Structure formats: structure tokens, C-alpha cells
Amino acid sequence: MTRFPGVTHAATAVFVSILLTACGGESSDPTTDSPTGLQITGAGATFPEPLYQEWIRRYNAEQSDARFSYEGVGSGEGVKRFIAEAVDFGASDSAMTDEQIAQVARGAVLIPATAGMVVLAYNLPGVEGELRLPRDVYVDIFLGKIWKWDDPRIVAANPDLELPSKLIQTVVRRDGSGTTFVFTNHLGTISPAWLNEGPGTGTLLDWPGGAMTGTGNEGVAHKIKISHGSIGYIEYFFAKRLGLPIATLQNQAGNFVKPDAESGQRTLETAAAERMPENLRLFVPDPDAPDAYPIVSLSWLLLYGAYPEPEKAAALKAAVTWALNTGQPIAEDLGYIPLPANIVSAATRALKAIQ
Template identity: 30%
Template sequence: MKLSAFAKVAAIGGIAALTLTSCATNESGADTGDSASSSLSGELVGAGASSQDSAQGAWVAGFQTANADVTVNYEPSGSGAGRETFQQGASAFAGSDRAFKTDEISAGPFEGCATGDIVEFPAYISPIAIIFNVEGVDSLKLDAATVAKIFSGEITKWNDAAIADQNPDATLPDQNISAVHRSDESGTTGNFTDYLAAAAPEDWTVGSIESWPTEFGGEGAQGTSGVVSAVTNGTGTIGYADASQAGELGTVEIKVGEEYVAYSPEAAAAIVDASPLEEGRTDHDLAIALDRTSTEAGVYPIVLVSYLIGCEEYADAANAELVKSYFSYIVSEDGQSTAAEAAGSAPISEDLRGKIQTAIDSIK
């Protein structure tokens, strides 16, 4: 849906309300060390994935410390809203828990870009945790089929045999399961359902989708924080969220091959490094084709690869300079370690960083 002129102003106004400051260092496209050495100035507006919220806070803080005359505003409005805001020219960049599909790129529009070509790359890699709140149970082991049946409503009790057989040492109550899902269009939902569609196709038949299927029922909640809050404050609840926000909730180990694997940044990074780039993309569109069915030891398959998206050529040269510098800081070693400390994400590999920097360098 195309944003009206009023909606664009409202979007920018809402984004501008979120300005973060703190301390960190910077490198690559942005100046390092004393902020007095930076020649950058202006306001940079971004919006999108709520999964990136903690990381964006750290990135904004570090970048603004090194570039005192720059203000970066990021609104964690959700992946779908972020992509739309970027397409309509109301933000200079977007965060998204999936890359644009090739037909979406062809259809456009990208009103802030001088051409229809975009730069997109994975900037934030994190496992998606399956979180639950069942009294007396801190951890569970589940295979893909059982997870699919829980979230589709086929399994409705916590002491169902499919759960109990995989968790013989757990005391599971005769209690109804309340499955919580994202109510908004969400890249986290897209990644979660992509795993279910690949790993349990007979039990999850609706495919990889970003909007939750209404026929499955359950409780909807807005954004990552909404899902976490609903699971935390409910009884017998289960949901899915970026692992950085799982907190003290119970979490699920996922069956991979013959083993059960707990989520970790290392396990998330392992599946990304083992997966190829998608075919049919331009040189600077670095979408990853994740292998959700890998049986390699230590791989956690429910991983969120969250992208940053910008124009290859901006209509406004000032946006190009700021985006290029900010993106370069984010993918730098300092930027990635800052996000890891703030959000528990997995730093990108050196090989992937090189490919990404080449894409960023193309921005003009």
C-alpha cells in the first residue's frame, strides 16, 4: 500500500522521536576515535525489524559518538513496515528479517533511489528461540514435527505423548497449550515458518509466510516485545522470538539429525556460513539461501538473518554518504562485536564481511 504524503511525514516524525546516544568506536566508512575528526553531519532515518532493536541501539550509540554532528533514528516498526517505509522514500534505509523477493524488487517502487537497484546484506545474525512458560519446566527437547503440531493447534496439551516422549525427565502438566504468534507481518514469523515448512512439510503445510495463518488460532501479539510479554504473563504459553529477548523464559532445544541443539550465536553463525547466496540476484544483493534441514553437528536451524537495505544510488547524495558510512560501521569488526555484546548476536565471518563491504562501497 502506498503511503500518502501525510503518512510519510508521520512516519518520519515517529522515527525522529527515537534518538539514541552512547559510546563506542567506529571504523571503515566512518571516522574513528575522537568525534571532532568526523566531517559527517546530518540526520539519517531508518525503520524496520524489531529484532534489530537492541543491536541498532548499540550501533547508533557508537556511530553518533564517533560522528557528533550526525543523528541516526531507527524505528523498530517491524520488517514489513520497514520495507514499505523504505520503498516509499520515508526512510533512507530499512532493517528486515528477510531480503526483498526478486519480484518485489522488480515491481518497486523505491522512491528514495535514483534507480531500481538496491543493496541488501545480512547484518544481524541470531537464533530464534522457542520460548515457553510452564511452571517447573526450564527446558524442553522437541523435533520439528512436534513444534509444527503445537503451533498449528494439533497438539493442545503440555503432557501430550509427542512432547513427553522426548522429555522423559520433565514433569509436564495436564494443561492447555496457549501458542503465541506475531500479529503483525513479521520477518521473524517468516524465518520461523520457513524452518517449519522445510523441516516438517507434512505437518506444516502453509509454507513460509510472514503473516500468521488465522485458521491456526492462537494468541497474536505485536512485535517481538509483545510476544515475549504475552508468553511471560500467560500460563502454559509458548511462542517464538529473537533469542536476545528470551530472558528467563524456558527455551527449546531443537532436534538436528540425531541430536538436540540449544540455540547459541555460534550455532546460528554455523548455518549461515554453510549456506550459499541466493541465485538470480544482482552483485550487491547478498541474500542468503539458508539450509534449514542441515544435519551437521552443532547447527541450530531456526536462525534469523536480518538484513540492512539501502539504495545502490540515492536521489539525495547526503543520504548516500550517511548510509554508506553507517553501514560500514555496522559490518566492521567493532560494529559486529558491539552488537554481540548488546544483543547476543553472532558476528559475521571475515569472508562474508568482505563481500558485504564491496556491496556497501557501491553505494553512491
């Protein structure tokens, strides 16, 4: 298994295309009309959007039975559109709650499609080398309790770095976001203070400390890139493709770990073997393996239990089956965690129930 390859010309072209799509607020181009006239639309999480756009580009080129498109609008909006039946499929990094599922007249089937890592990217000009952030330190940064980069607790963890006496500016999501849920679910799991004194866990929060905000992962990434002294939570893909430095985080075992696809895959495989729920809502907010990167999450496609048009159900099942198999190596090439075999098997079984 390869580890996060360097940026190729092809990957750069894909990334530029994705950024243009995201910034323009438009969904992916179906390329050509389907001869059958079957158009399938989806909307939701920005966390997996670069991967979904690339999957759609490749899948549309391989078959002509249907044309797929996807709009990255955030997990919260994606769930709303899915419940309102304004799309053929949704996508969310926070899955759906029981209450949300109960609102879907046609039933909802949650399919894990990919997985990824939420990273803390930062902008500190002149600071070279690995920035290490202990668990209690990055919690307190986002609680607004640590507000300067040369705070003694940050300095103690990074004795070899020349940290500036500069204000820390956190950057967070302003839209309903599965990435926010993944990050705050982790913070709430490792820190009682986050739940008791902070904003808690959710997809849209009232952040302390006058945080800057951005829309979508790409919005937060760009805000970090142009703001000296900033730090924010984003999906790994966006940080790497924009060349943003990424903090090394301390895990439950006390080790400092960089994002790593192999470690993330092993973490998910073990968790699925131990406790995969029937509805496939598997969360791993604080993995305990010694080599585990601490913020790993699945990302789900939201499909209806029944579709009025049988051809639409068949087309979706075929496309998702392709994504679960052929699409996983593509996921790794873009910096996502390819799903382990036991999760692919569980997702494939769930897919068969769709009518």
C-alpha cells in the same frame, strides 16, 4: 569467542531503554543534532532492533557528521516505508522479494548486517529442567494438532520432566514480521504438512488454533511471560533478557541443540562459502551440520542504490562499514550471531556500489 555472557548492569540498562522505546512507539533519540544538520532515519525489523539501537547510540557518540535513528515497526512495514522512500534505510529479516525490489525507483541494495536465532520460549511454572522438542512435535504444536503439554509425544521426549495436563497456548506475531518469515520458512522446509495443511510461509499469516498475538518480538515475549502454558517464537535476545525458558530443538541431524553463537556462525560461514547469491539473499532454513541450531537467519539492511544527496550516501556507507566491523563484537555481546568474515567481505563489496 565468548558464548552469550550473563546480563551486566550496562546491558540491563540498554534493554530497559529499548523496551521503553519500543513500547512508546518512538524511534531512537538522535542524542544531539548533527552540526551539519544531516539526519538519517530508518525503520523495519524488530528482530535486530536492540542491536541497531545500541549501534546507533555508540556511533552517534563517536561522530558528529550525521545523526541516525531507527524505529522497530516490523519487517513488513519497514519494506513498505523503504519502497515509499519514507525512510533513508530499511531493515528486514526476510530481505526483499524480486517484486518488491522492482518497485524501488532508486534501486535496492541488500546488506547482511547481523544474524540471529529464532527460539521457542515458553511459560510452564513448576517445570524445571531442559524441555526438548522434536521437529515433528513443534511443527504440530503450531499446527494446533498437539494442544496439551502432557501429550504423549512431548512426554516421550522429556521423560524426566513433570509436564502438566495444561492447554498449550501458542503466541505469534500480529504484524508483518521477518521473524515470522524465518520461523515459517523453517517449518515449511522441514514439514510438508506445514505447507499442505498449515498456513504456509510468509511475514503475516492466518495461524490455526486460536493463537494469541503480540506486536513485535517484545510484544510476543511479554505475552509469553504473563501467560501460563504459552509458547511462542521470538528472537533470542528478548527471551534471554526477560528470563524466559527456551526449548532445546531437534535439528536435521537428529540432535537436540540449544542456541549457540559459535554454531550459528559456522553454519552461516559454510552456507555463504557454498552458495552465497549475488544479491546476498542467503537463507539457511534447515542447516545439516550435527551441531547446528536449526533456526538461524541473516538480517538485512535495505539501502538505496543511489541517493540524491551525496553526503547522505557517504554517511550511510561509513556507518554500515562501522557496523560490519566494529559492530560485530557488540552483536555477540547482545546475543546475536556475529557475521563470519566471508559474509562481511561480500557485504562490504556490495556497499561500494551505492552512489
